[in-house]
Amino acid sequence: MKIPYGIIRSWTKFKGSPEELKSLIDLHITEVEEVVESGTYANMVVGDILEILPHPNADRLQITKTKVGEEVFQIVCGGKNIKVGQKVPVALPGSTTANGIEIQASTIRGEDSLGMLCSDAELGFPQKVDGVMILDSDLTPGTPLSQVFDSNSGLAYDLKVLANRPDYMSFLSIAREVSASMGEKFSYQLPTTYKKSRTTDTTKLLKVKQTVKPDLCARYLAKVVTNVTVVPSPQWLQDTLQAAGIRPINNLVDAANLVMLETGQPIHIFDLNKINRHSVTVRMGKGGESIKCLDEETRKLSGDDIVIADSKGALAIAGIIGGEESAVTSATTDIAIELANFDRKTIRLSSRRLGVRTDASSRFERGVDVYAIDLALERLLNLIEDLSPKAVIAKGEYDLHKTLPPKRKEITFDLTRIQRLIDLSLSNTEITKLLELIDLPSKITKDKIKVSVPNYRSDIQEAADIAEEIIRIHGLDKIEARFPMMTMAPTTVPALFDLANKVANIMSRMRLVEVKTHPFIAKDADANAIALENPLNENWSHLKTRLLPTLINFEYQDAKLGVFEINKVFAKQGKGQPMELTQVAARFEAPNAYSAARGALTKLFSELGINDDYRELPSGLGLEVVVNGETVGEIIYHTPTTAGFEINLDQLVPLINWSKPVTELAKYPVVKFDLAFEINSGIRIGKMQDAITEVSDLVVDVELFDIYEMADLRRSTAFHISLRSPERTLTKEDRDTVQKAIIDLVASKFQAKYRG
């Protein structure tokens, strides 16, 4: 919603600068999303000439490097009077000069030019200097020219319309709030006087019938005006509409649009003589019916759209867009004015289905006050009389409506509740005064406040709503920051959150880098994945069931690295919400990546105090990780230099030993020796190592330290063996006994040949 600066200046006592107004709206009313400019100086700024170069292909032109705010643009210039360091007016692409040149980014004789340095005439001033206008040297590059020439005629604020404040789609509401924020009562009144014909009668010239349910069209008011003259609007009206972002069409349509901006009430005007038999019906659309709209698009209607129709067919899609057939043209002499109130859900759905959003539909779908019609009608007739002085305003009108809600409701709130929420020391008088400023007159008796709430403030229902109005208008900056006083209590953290953190910590200490990725994958990546109904693109159509594939697919240049991710994955699970699991996945890049992956996982489990076990994968290229008999993940060989693992953390939560005990330090020395074996292809070294460890209680560690493949595919392996007794120093005999036991065992069980 765009409201021109000029409207606020003329309707309220606000006399400050455009910046002050922006800040006032931001802090008391709603967000100013953008300050926009239309009219003479739109897209024109102060430029600082940093450099001037001759144009290589044209003697009469020069190339400038001109600073226009943060950026520096190359602009080709024909003016001879420019010098480096001068401040000049720059028309940026998108602007139109006073003499009608539309500025675009262009190439002039082979050189790019992003705008134009303007002369007096090009800005609409009498030409005093030959060449470019030179501005005051104190100006900052990038300053809008409208500020330099103190012209705010085209300046407007694009406001965020809060979903609970549909009335913000009217100048009147915004102006009232601006006044209130300054502590002033809003007293501006729209002109509403006009002369009514004594003879011409609406009901004699037009028939109106409504067949839609009253809920879908709470009110339908129609009035006839004859003898109109359709001409272009005066400049002030065109300027105001343009500032608010609406294209001027002709005096009648422009008047209707202006009144919509002022009051929030959308208005439609039909050419009375284009209505078959001067008779309209408000009815639901019919399948197979279509209408050529004002934007020249033909739209197919359905039984869910409301239409205004004559006996020949639809004349307008109610609340959304009019038809071309019955539009006001320069030939129009008599008109039927429609001011209606359509159901917001119906308009919202129709507008979406038909793919058309208009100034009217965006108001209706938020909800328009059913009483806005009364003021809008009078204001419109006043304007029509002004813009088409020979017009005859018919007496009488159609005003079809269901039982309307009361114009104002009295609601009583608990005052102490409000005071406790706002936490400001405001007196009762101050509170009623603040509410009065925003059309919420109230009366306080003891600890109750009775507020008279107008129909257009249907958002006001609870004490909290009144509290908001008070602090907002009074000023949020006046609220003092102070901590709540609360009872002490221990804090709690979900166990899975703690575990994920601990795992991230261990992984990063193993020099892995944590990455995070999207949860989306393509369908063919995993047949069991859950599909999204509206994916962003086909490669992101499903939810991941595992994390590792994405990590494996990252193209990394380093020959040695490790990355990991901890995130949720999703699996199908009957009806309702999908199953969510938290996984950790790691990808290793190394000369022997599988060994790195396996080693890291072993370390991770030992740090967590969990005993792990393994089963070979059917593919033979990895292991299933088993904890307490349950599979919790996999280690996967990808290529000789790429491998990874993924583990479900949820299953580990109950198994974590958060207070791992240390083993007592040994009193007696370790005896170490190395053993090397040759084994046949197919023998599992992992199993061999486990078997060696089991040979005797004295074996405290078995570490594989060498492994290589021989030409006949047999492998040579070597282990460091550590022996220790908790009770005594081991002798050479102990050592020899264990050594022999190991050699015998691996010979019989693994056909391993002892090498030394």
Add this chain to the structure above:
Amino acid sequence: MVLTEELNQILASAKQDIGKVTADTLDDVRIKYLGRKSELNELLSRIKDLPESTRADVGKKGNEVKTVITKLLDEAKEKLLASAGPTFFDPTVPGVRFQIGRTHPVTQMTNQLVTLFRGLGFSVAEGPEAETEEFNFNLLNIPADHPARDEWDTFWVNRKSDPNQSILLRTHTSPVQLRYMQNHELPIRVVVPGRTFRFEAEDATHSSVFNQLEGLVVDKDITVGHLKALLTTVYQQILGNDIKLRLRPSFFPFTEPSFEVDVWFRGQWLEMGGAGIVHPQVLRNANINPDEYSGLAFGLGIDRLVMLKHNIKDIRLLLSGNLEFLNQI
């Protein structure tokens, strides 16, 4: 036998050369006698072609010669070093390049926030990422077909008419507020960090996947002043003590009053997220009496804080897996 003869000659020649070696020629001499292409190396490689009877002897002789020459060269170097003056330790030699692992910037920021809030007495809660429409919208006072729904572009997993059966990717962490309030005793102080989703095309400033931290305090007489104090403290701890905080009026269906939170940081006001006093209807939906209790709620954008703190211009870097980027934070 010829080979043994040649070995002796090499040794003799080496002794002579080593006798007159200088610091300049030491390396050349070493290469001449012990290098890969040296005469000695070439001779040794031929040993394997000898008849088996002599192979061992010649091999042994060859290794002896090699050992002697190595020893002589080492001695010569020692001698040269001794005469060169005191040894020099160069402290400016660049060090070995170390690699460290690290957690993701979002994890780091989440942990910083969680530590900070636990210090203020907040617990931590989590909730499902694939949420029901009931919890993500309806119970938060955002009914279907309400214009407020337009603020949350939604990924639908399984859209159904029954909001309890209708599944979406949560658009905010706010549904956890309700889940937590329904299951915990009052008073409540909780933060909810988590991944959230919006159906929107990605560019430098928009990501379809991002992270929020939701805060909720429910007790008797919780007010806007409390909200201000908490948020000011949090942003000071994260962005520095010289930040300023302001609230602007706004609208969220689940808070009343509702605010946009702006922080003055590095010379400008930045929008940081929404906040407000929990809407009475939301409290009722969690079986809390709004006449007795009130609550404050706020949302922080974790990604946004990471980007501000580290001056990151493109949000897409966070989910890129790019190590050149990640290794800087």
